[in-house]
Amino acid sequence: MSPRLSRAGFGRPAAPVKMVHLGIGNFTRAHQAWYTEHAPNAAEWGIAAFTGRRPDTAEALAPQDGLYTLITREASGDRFEVISSLSKVHASTENDAFLAYLAAPETAVITSTVTEAGYMRAPDGHLDVANERVAADIEALKADPRAVCATTPLKLVSGFLARRAAGVTSGITVLPCDNLPENGKAFSTVVIDGATAVDPSLAEWMAENVSWATCMVDRITPATTDEERAAVEAACGYTDASPVPTEPFAEWVVSGNFIAGRPAWEEAGVTIVDDVTPFEERKLWMLNGSHSLMAYAATIKGFETVADAINDPVVRGWVNEWWDVAGANLSVPSDEYRAKLIDRFENPRIRHLLAQIAADGSQKIPVRIVPALRAEVAAGRLPDGPLRAIAAWIQHLRGNGAPVKDAQADTVLALVGADLASTVDNVLGWLDADLAANADVVKRVNELAEDLVS
Incomplete structure (x- = not known):
């Protein structure tokens, strides 16, 4: 019988913990942990x-x-490569372990991959305090600062309460790694909202002791199978027991002030910039947008x-239509990236799995598809690329193609009307009132939705 992978015979000694990651899954292990493994000072930067x-x-x-083993x-x-970055x-x-790490002055960086839904945002981008789980966490922390929290924003609040109570002033940086535009700003907003709701003085402490970084992440990483x-x-x-399959391509673009230091990621291939936004948009629209289009349209x-x-x-034609629109609205070149995407997808x-990509469309369609469509409509154009993606998501909600698995399932399934036309009206109204008021947009989305199932 083969021995089990362990540090007794493989990898390198566990590095001292200086980073905490929330939401460990295959992607983080193929991306952030892999980049950390290849940093020249990896032996100093263990991840809990x-x-x-x-x-x-x-x-x-x-x-x-x-x-674990990374399979490229x-x-x-x-x-095959053994990755040793996860010390715990x-x-x-x-x-108790989480609070202990946050209370340790050596902990310098917090990263996260909790998906878009994990931010617990209301439509205005602030913390959804009306959410039952969020409200319960706020009340629990008011009663006990060491309470176990079910939501990520409030879990971080509990960690910062512990860090302040321990008298730590060495600084710490939060770097969210989810597919959201300006993810650092998005995450800081909900966490600061949570802190303000629990203890306004904590928000003041955070302003002096916590910095927020932003990044764009890119590496296609499927689920593990036997x-x-x-x-x-x-x-x-x-x-x-848990190897990670991934593609050869990887990209990480990071911006921010790491006030207590970080691994030398730039020496492992990470791009450090002042503004991540152009790279975020290119990845969100070109890769993630086409993924969403295929997840809903191709599964039908x-x-x-x-x-x-x-x-x-036919599907490739749909993807190319979308890429034509997305690329035209980007501020950075996209032709080379687009060519690489074909190789990666093939x-x-x-x-x-497309069904895996289809999850949480309520969080994805608004940031992956709608911005480019708004720009096109404002310029007097009505391209099929983004309209088809929205039409496909509508059919997905109506029970066609991949099954609906969404953190806001109750909300978006309530948009499904008695017929296609009413559903189109409801969904467009939920996405963007101006789009819903545009008769040409409504007409074309109805036509494309009909075509998908005919």
Whole structure:
């Protein structure tokens, strides 16, 4: 029987914890942890990672001392690499451990991948204090600053309460790594709102002791299957309960002041800039936007993966239509990035499920599709690319294609009317009142939605 992956025989010694990550999953392990592994000072920057709601990753990695195998799936074959960046892995319920890390002066960086839905934002971008879970966390922290919180913004508030109580003034930086425009600003808004609701003086303390960074992240990383586990054992001679398959391409663009330091990520290939926005928009619109288009439209045609969908001439035509619009509204060049996307999408060794991408469309369509459509309509144009993506999402909500899995499912499913026309009116009204008031937009979305199921 093959030995199990552990630091006794593989990887490097665990680095001292100086970073805390919330929401550990495959993407972080293929991206931020991988970049940290390749930083020249990686031995000084260990990560303590906490899971989301499910403890599976912690249960798999704790017996492996946080080690896992990254499988880079190239057309010519697989490359296997042991990643040692995760010094500790915890379930999200291990609250005492989380508070202890935040109270430690050595902890200098907090990162997160909690998805767009995890920000708990109201439509105006502020913390959704009307949400039952948010409200419960606020009241719990008012009663007990060490209370276990169910929402990420309030979990961070509890951590900062612990850090202030410990008298730590060495500074700390929060770097969210989710696919949101200006994710640092978005995250800081909801966390500061939470702090203000719990204890206004904490918000003042944070203004002096916490900085917020922003980044754009990019690497296609599917879920792990038994195929990857078997491949690791066959190629490497050990068992790994949670290897991570990923593509060769990776990009990370970071902006911000890390007041207590950070790993030397730029020496591992990270781009450090003053303004992430142009790179965020390029990635959100070109990659994520086309992913959403395929997740809703191509699943109606019966496709399951990105690779299968992009090799269909009709779907590829839809994607190219969208890219024409997205590229025309970007402030940075996109032709080279667009060409690389085709190669990445076509990679037959990356089984990226469209149903997985389809989740949480209520958080994705407004930032991936709507901004470019607004710009086009304002210029007097009515391109099919973004309109088809919205039409496909509408059909998705009506039960066609991938099943609906959305943090705001109750809200968006309530938009489904008795017929297609009423649903189009409702969805467009929810997305953008000006779009809903444009008769040409409404007419064309109805036509494209009909075409998708005809």
